[in-house]
Amino acid sequence: MLEDPAYEQIVRWGDAGDSFVVLENEKFTKSILPKHFKHSNFASFVRQLNKYDFHKVRHNNEENGASPYGPGAWEFKHPEFQINNKDSLDNIRRKAPASRKPAAHPVSEEPVQIHQMDLVNVQLVATQQQLQQLQERYNELSNHNALMLQELINVQKTVANHESIMHQVMAFLNNIDTQIRDQRRNSRANGLPMFDQSHSHDASAAGISPQHFSPSDDRQASPLQHAQKLLEESYAAEEHIEQMNELYRQINNAVSTPPSDHGARNGVVPLSSQGGQPRSTAMNNSVIYPRMNADYQDNVYPAGQTNGIDPTTYAEHYSNISYPTPATGELETADSRRQYAADGRKKSIAIDPGWIRAPQILLVEDDPTCRRIGGKFLYSFKCAIDTAFDGLEAVEKISNGSKYDLILMDIIMPNLDGVSACRTIRNYDSAPIIAMTSNIRNDDIDMYFTSGMIIRPEWIPTSRENLLLTKSQGMNDVLPKPFTKEGLLNLLEKHLSHLKEKPPAQTKSSPAGSWHSPNQLAGVSPTGTSIADESYANTVRGHQSRGMDGYPHRRTVSEMSGPDEVVNDTNKRQRMFVQSYGNGVIGSMQRVPAG
Amino acid sequence: MTETTTRPIEPSEDQSEDGTPDLSEFGDSIDPLVFEQILEMDDDEEREFSRSIVKGFFDQAVATFKKMDDGLSSRDLSQLSSLGHFLKGSSATLGLTKVRDSCEKIQHYGAKKDDTGTKDEPSDEVCLNRIKETLTLVREEYEEVEKVLKRFYGFTSP
Known part of the structure; x- marks a missing residue:
């Protein structure tokens, strides 16, 4: 160019x-x-x-x-x-690039910025994803944690069952103990050299080392019986493993040298055993009232004054059995008794079904009257209550992650009826849902089932029952309105049996009760957790036994437990007899049955 | 807490069979077993809990009757039916048997059924007339239990 x-x-x-x-x-x-x-x-x-x-x-x-x-x-x-x-x-x-770069840079500045923006965006997205992953992980862990808790509760239940087996073993050993003791007594009375042999046998059978046995036969029996006694007491009330430990502590108190096994158990959870004590006492109280009322209200007081049997009025009540209300200070007594009665009433309505933990109940009810009363009933059954005004609120609560052990669902409600709510809730939750309704009509039934609600066949017209049972495949419950306390409690116990301390204890306590003398009721009283209580209990029992049969107070320690009591009394009388009159009558006394 | 506190009944609701005098005067308009359940829930001598429940029911009933009047004038049968159901629930919970039964009838009539809820009643006119009659009746029944309950709780008349 x-x-x-x-x-x-x-x-x-x-x-x-x-x-x-x-x-x-x-x-x-x-x-x-x-x-x-x-x-x-x-x-x-x-x-x-x-x-x-x-x-x-x-x-x-x-x-x-x-x-x-x-x-x-x-x-x-x-x-x-x-x-x-x-x-x-x-x-x-x-x-060269070094000098070129400053010139090149301004030209490509804008694309670079865009590129950087993209980069930041990508990073942001990545971070968000990470966050989400963390969130998911957290949720997963939470679920696992909940599962673990559930498992823990199961384990506790298992342990509780084991303890109940221990209890049975104790009862069995106690029987053996009694039998052997009788045998020994008889043989000793006969002057046979069987004593030592049976003694050691006795000791090994009871799992207690021989040195515990004090010279007196009756006192020998008492530690074991006492232990068993305490065990049974608490079974009525037990709520937690801690209480089990508490029990063992009691046993150890009663038996002067604790067997190593029990000692080890105590050593594991010494703190919890402390914590368990007050609760067990409280539980005892609430459990006792109905029974006491049942037993005493007819013969102790005219109607209207018996409900207030209270630990603090125990002595007074018993003194009232023996003597009518003293004329002196009558007003004062009446006042205080009324107060007790009020207290007693308050406590007696607080029925404690013995939950492992307070069941979470959702009460879905649009009617304020029903809601308040239902809530109050549930509260008196020691349940934790949440309420929802209608099906919509219930669904919201559950979809927001609230967990309930049981849902009580009204059927006809504004916004979202119970059946639809139930159907929706089934997408999230499988907790038992109980229909609360006053009219179960044939066309309702199908609705309940398709919605996954539970119906109790008793409330369904008989003609529909077969169809219903087929459809329900084992699920069924309805709480008819107006619901009763009993109906509600039965229902809770049925569907929340997994939250109960342990159903076997209930069934077991009844045979126990049956072979206990009426005196036992005093024994089930709020005593039994500490030495101080014990002495109080003895006082009470003293009253009681004086009222019952005029036996001296001192005896009551050995009278404390069960069927042996009759035997003991007989034996005691027998032995005294023997001691007084010598060998002459022994032959006939030997034939007194062991029980 | 003295013995002079005006306590309408002894704290002995647990023995419902004995039938305390005050409850027996409720007559057949109140189911004593159901009502005693509520009384058992009271924690104090003043019966604060059941008192407030009953008071709440009074308000609820009066408001519902008013709405039923409206429903009658607007010939809204389904509204009348649900109002009947609503008041039926709370009256049943309190054991107010007569009010409950009448409310149930209103519920059925509103659903275009007969008084037992088993047979269909096609005529709106018939249903509305039945509801009108029943509403008059249930108001009387309500006033009866209201009187009894107010005496029981020592409410002053409004």
Whole structure:
């Protein structure tokens, strides 16, 4: 191009052949630049030249500062740019990256920013995902934790069952103990040298080391019987493993040298055994009242005053059995008794079904009257209550993650009826749902079932019962309105049996009760957790036994337990008899049955 | 706490069979067994809990009767039926048997059934008339139990 003569007037090699000269700036820009570049801007061309390390040749040091090629000429020079030397053109390159970068950067600035934004966005998304994963992991762990808790409760139940087996073993051993004791007594009375043998046998059978046995036969029996006694007491009330430990502590108190096994158990959880004590006492109280009332209200008081039997009024009540209310201080006694009665009433309504933990009940009911009364009933059964005004609220609560052990559901409610609510809840939760309704009509039944609600067949017209049972496949419950306390309690116990301390204890306590003398009721009293209580209990029993049969107070310790009592009394009488009258009568006494 | 506290009945609701004098005067409009359950829930001599329940029921009943009037004038049978059901629930919970039975009838009539809820009654007119009659009746029944309960709790008349 520089050699093209057509452009000689515009651009040509410099005179020395080591530079080129733009003579006509304006013409160069207009006619030549567009042919080789995308622009027609001389300044840009100069900038490009600079980038390729061409430099404008200045002539400041020459005369007048004028260029030899004319005033408007631009001469550019590059070390490698020489006439007739095309090979060296390869050496003409853009400047090194270090110097090029500042120039390049402004051009690509915008794309880079966008790119960075993208990058940040991606990172943000990634972080969010991570967060979500963490959240999921957390939820998973929470679930696992809940499962673990459930498992723990199961384990506790298992342990409780084991304890109940222990209890049975104790009862069995006690029987053996009694039998052997009788045998021994008889043989001793006969003067036979069987004593030591049977003694050691006795001891090993009872699992207690021989040195516990005190000289007196009756007192020998008492530690074991006492222990069993305490065991049974608490079985009525037991709620937790802690109480089990408490029991063992009691046993250990009763039996002077604890068997190593029990000792070890205590050693494991000494703190919890402390904590269990008050509760067990409280539980005892609440359990006892109904029984006491049942036994005593007919013969102790005229109707209307018996409900308040209270631990603190025990002595008073018993003294009232023997004597009518004293004339002196009558007003005061009446007052205080009324107060007790009120207290007793308060406590007697607080039926404690003996939950492992307070069952979480959701009461869904639009009618404020029913809701309040239902809630109050549930409260009296030691349940934790949540209420919902209608099906919609119930569904919201459950879909928000609230967990309930049982849901009591009204059927006809505004916004969302019970059947629809039940159907929806089944998507989240499988807790038993009990329909509370006053009218069960045939067409309702199908609805309940399809919605997964539980119906109790007793409340269904008989004609539908077969169909129902087939459909229900074992699920069924309805709480008819107006619900009764008993109905509600039965229902809770049925569906929440897994939260009960242990059903076997209940069934077991009844045979126990049956072979206990009436005196035992006093024994089931709030005593039995500490030595101090014990002495109080003895006092009470003293009253009682005096009232019952006039036996001296001292006896009561050995009278405390069960069927042996009759035997003991007989034996005691027998032995005294023997001691008084000598061998002469022994033959006949021997035949007194052991029980 | 003194013995002079006005206690309408002895704290002996547990022995429902004995039938305390005050409860027996409720007559057949109140089921004593059901009502005693509520009384058993009282923690204090003032019967605060059952008192508030009963008071709440009074308000509820009066409001519901009013709504039933509205339902009658707007011939809204389904509304009348659900109002009947609503009041039936709370009256049943309190053992107010007569009110409960009448409310149930209103519920059935509103659902275009006969008084037992077994047979369909196609005529709106018949149903509305029956509801009208029953509403008059249930108001009387309600006033009766209201009187008894107010005496029981020593409410002053409004």
